[in-house]
Amino acid sequence: MDSYGSSDKSRLMAQVKQEAAMNNARQLIEKVNEHCFEKCVPRPGSSLSSGESACFTQCMEKYMAAWNVVSRSYINRIQQEQGKAGAGAGAGGMF
């Protein structure tokens, strides 16, 4: 009984994690497409040229690099602010 319940629990957890990962990936793809289309295909031709698709590859890498920089800066800042607020507010945190 207990192990039945526990396996249910881990199944649910795995599924929540998967949903979150999917959601994250979907958003990234959407944004990469939007921004890189803007940068790489200024005037759409009858097909995607090899130059354009090479641009996409680089742009995608670059966007992910930017994502990582933003993520690091953002988390740093949150931690700083939490440290400041933490003196009064305790361990609760703002998130």
Add this chain to the structure above:
Amino acid sequence: MDAQSALQQQTDVDLSKLSANDKAELQQFIVNESQKARIQQSVHSLTDICWKKCITGGITGGKLDKNENSCTMNCVDRFLDANFTVIKHLDSLRGQ
């Protein structure tokens, strides 16, 4: 089909069958995952904003150059400064 109904279809979890420990663990797990999702969401929208501000030239490589890198870091910090300023101002209005 949206994510939620997909979840409901795939899992037939009877939460009432979980032990108190499992329930508590699950609750904590959901709290953590929501927090992670919220942070990721903010990172997505900040990257969107800061890309527009900082990546102004054409794409010449897969890496951020020095200026773009520092611009992006500043962009995040200044955006949050702005955010806090707005909140502070609203807060002061409330006190009037």
